[in-house]
Amino acid sequence: MVVFAVARKDTTPFDGQKPGTSGLRKKVTVFAQPNYLHNFVQSTFDALTADKVKGATIVVSGDGRYFSKDAIQIIIKMAAANGVRRVWVGQNGLLSTPAVSAVIRERVSADGAKASGAFILTASHNPGGPHEDFGIKYNMENGGPAPEGITDRIYENTKTIKEYLIADPPDVDTSTIGVTSFTGPEGQFDVDVFDSTTDYVKLMKSIFDFESIQRLLTSPKFSFCYDALHGVAGIYATRIFVEELGADESSLINCIPKEDFGGGHPDPNLTYAKELVARMGLGKSSPQDEPPEFGAAADGDADRNMILGKRFFVTPSDSVAIIAANAVQSIPYFSSGLKGVARSMPTSAALDVVAKNLNLKFFEVPTGWKFFGNLMDAGVCSICGEESFGTGSNHIREKDGIWAVLAWLSILAYKNKDNLNGGKMITVEDIVLQHWSTYGRHYYTRYDYENVDAGAAKELMAHLVNLQSSLADVNKIIQGIRSDVSKVAEADEFEYKDPVDGSISKHQGIRYLFEDGSRLVFRLSGTGSVGATIRVYIEQYEKDPAKTGRDSQDALAALVEVALKLSKMQEFTGRSAPTVIT
Ligand code: VG1
Numbered sequence: 001m002v003v004f005a006v007a008r009k010d011t012t013p014f015d016g017q018k019p020g021t022s023g024l025r026k027k028v029t030v031f032a033q034p035n036y037l038h039n040f041v042q043s044t045f046d047a048l049t050a051d052k053v054k055g056a057t058i059v060v061s062g063d064g065r066y067f068s069k070d071a072i073q074i075i076i077k078m079a080a081a082n083g084v085r086r087v088w089v090g091q092n093g094l095l096s097t098p099a100v101s102a103v104i105r106e107r108v109s110a111d112g113a114k115a116s117g118a119f120i121l122t123a124s125h126n127p128g129g130p131h132e133d134f135g136i137k138y139n140m141e142n143g144g145p146a147p148e149g150i151t152d153r154i155y156e157n158t159k160t161i162k163e164y165l166i167a168d169p170p171d172v173d174t175s176t177i178g179v180t181s182f183t184g185p186e187g188q189f190d191v192d193v194f195d196s197t198t199d200y201v202k203l204m205k206s207i208f209d210f211e212s213i214q215r216l217l218t219s220p221k222f223s224f225c226y227d228a229l230h231g232v233a234g235i236y237a238t239r240i241f242v243e244e245l246g247a248d249e250s251s252l253i254n255c256i257p258k259e260d261f262g263g264g265h266p267d268p269n270l271t272y273a274k275e276l277v278a279r280m281g282l283g284k285s286s287p288q289d290e291p292p293e294f295g296a297a298a299d300g301d302a303d304r305n306m307i308l309g310k311r312f313f314v315t316p317s318d319s320v321a322i323i324a325a326n327a328v329q330s331i332p333y334f335s336s337g338l339k340g341v342a343r344s345m346p347t348s349a350a351l352d353v354v355a356k357n358l359n360l361k362f363f364e365v366p367t368g369w370k371f372f373g374n375l376m377d378a379g380v381c382s383i384c385g386e387e388s389f390g391t392g393s394n395h396i397r398e399k400d401g402i403w404a405v406l407a408w409l410s411i412l413a414y415k416n417k418d419n420l421n422g423g424k425m426i427t428v429e430d431i432v433l434q435h436w437s438t439y440g441r442h443y444y445t446r447y448d449y450e451n452v453d454a455g456a457a458k459e460l461m462a463h464l465v466n467l468q469s470s471l472a473d474v475n476k477i478i479q480g481i482r483s484d485v486s487k488v489a490e491a492d493e494f495e496y497k498d499p500v501d502g503s504i505s506k507h508q509g510i511r512y513l514f515e516d517g518s519r520l521v522f523r524l525s526g527t528g529s530v531g532a533t534i535r536v537y538i539e540q541y542e543k544d545p546a547k548t549g550r551d552s553q554d555a556l557a558a559l560v561e562v563a564l565k566l567s568k569m570q571e572f573t574g575r576s577a578p579t580v581i582t
Pocket residue numbers: 021022123124125126299303304344367368369386387388390524525526527528535
């Protein structure tokens with residue numbers, strides 16, 4: 001066995017190593033500076049209790065973006081030096097974020113050990129490559145992102161760090177499955193490279209009825225297209241949709257993971273998933289072939305999903321509501337009922353209406369998946385989602401892009417079980433229209449202003465908070481902008497008290513709540529790597545079934561105008577249009 005030595009290296013703090021909504025995300029050029037990654041990793045080890053490090057098993061993997069290979073070798077050496085007993089690495093360093101969560105929760109080593117946590121290497125939906133983003137986050141024993149108590153401690157450590165520990169074993173070949181063992185001052189240390197898909201596929205098979213999905217996917221009356229945008233979802237899509245469920249290989253596009261995502265933006269929305277959008281007949285020009293019945297896309301680390309029907313877009317807020325409304329009949333895992341449902345604050349209230357109708361416990365949490373975990377651990381939440389193309393359930397503690405697609409396929413399979421051999425197929429669009437006619441429709445849009453000046457963004461937010469001191473004044477301004485919108489009934493900054501551990505999160509978004517149920521929400525993104533991104537969330541509820549079929553941007557035009565003028569968007573940022581509209 002190769003013997004390694006451990007060294008203590010002097011270092012000095014870097015500014016700005018504060019984890020955001022989902023870990024630390026910076027340009028590769030920042031991460032590649034000497035000691036930058038090392039400082040963050042040591043600060044993380046030091047923020048954990050000793051039993052989670054000494055003698056523990058940890059996972060290290062990610063979406064395979066540029067710089068991941070270097071980062072994995074560094075983290076392995078630092079783990080060895082900090083007394084970790086064993087590191088699990090997905091083959092080629094690849095594991096989707098949901099697969100990491102599954103591995104932490106489900107995988108057991110030959111000697112019965114389970115993982116106590118994971119370093120996930122991804123900047124998710126942000127582009128990758130030598131001049132783009134890298135990211136790192138730590139997940140805990142329950143498979144979910146570290147809570148704020150831990151990320152705050154990590155950040156504090158990064159401000160005072162003086163040294164880190166690193167060992168000198170040779171690099172491990174992560175392309176070959178197998179265990180490599182070393183001996184260090186504290187005994188044996190193993191690096192176990194394993195198949196990236198096995199644990200995850202096993203979990204999916206325990207949740208869904210693969211046979212009924214296979215009947216749908218292989219039926220001549222159904223067609224399917226999945227776009228991984230060159231992210232890590234590609235390896236799971238190939239294994240699950242093609243090898244397990246019999247879909248044709250030609251139904252997968254961009255399913256070979258690439259370090260730079262083929263130069264694209266691995267964000268599954270109508271702007272960035274261009275190829276899929278065109279194939280589904282939603283682009284500007286009509287496609288050459290008849291579009292497939294069902295389309296879906298994932299982000300870089302495969303925790304997000306976009307769901308499309310033929311020439312039809314399903315908003316993520318509607319998607320989670322529709323999954324919740326249909327889960328018990330369509331998905332075996334939920335057949336005994338749902339424990340409750342939850343959404344992030346800016347997500348539309350479509351899920352609230354389902355919860356009310358089905359008499360389910362309901363929770364509204366701040367943006368970011370970490371807040372759902374406590375509810376799930378406490379057994380009060382089964383299905384949850386965010387407007388940002390994130391949907392998931394208590395099978396793991398991350399959002400799960402492939403799970404969401406399997407959930408939709410299950411609903412389609414259930415509704416069409418008698419139609420595959422004759423009869424008219426029920427489409428994605430039919431399901432959504434039926435949902436609106438039962439529950440009403442939440443018109444919804446999000447405007448993103450990416451990479452604006454950070455100072456200007458702060459001023460805009462401060463302006464919106466100041467306005468909240470007088471509702472009468474706000475209403476006067478709004479009526480001056482558009483007299484045809486309803487009145488603001490309440491305006492505040494969203495604050496959340498976790499019902500499980502009592503912790504309080506403040507300043508989680510500025511809200512304007514209107515008398516007719518409409519909402520305007522303003523937030524600063526916590527996942528960008530340069531400048532600031534302002535997000536504006538605009539929502540309006542329509543109960544009248546005769547009025548649920550309008551074009552969404554038309555229906556929301558008045559509220560959009562109010563949002564942009566009330567916030568003085570152009571004055572503060574100089575932007576006359578958003579970067580992305582979803
Ligand atoms: C964004 C989304 C949020 C999501 C987060 C991480 O955060 O709005 O809903 O949980 O990204 O998703 P922010 O702070 O930029 O608004 V992922 O797929 O980037 O890990």
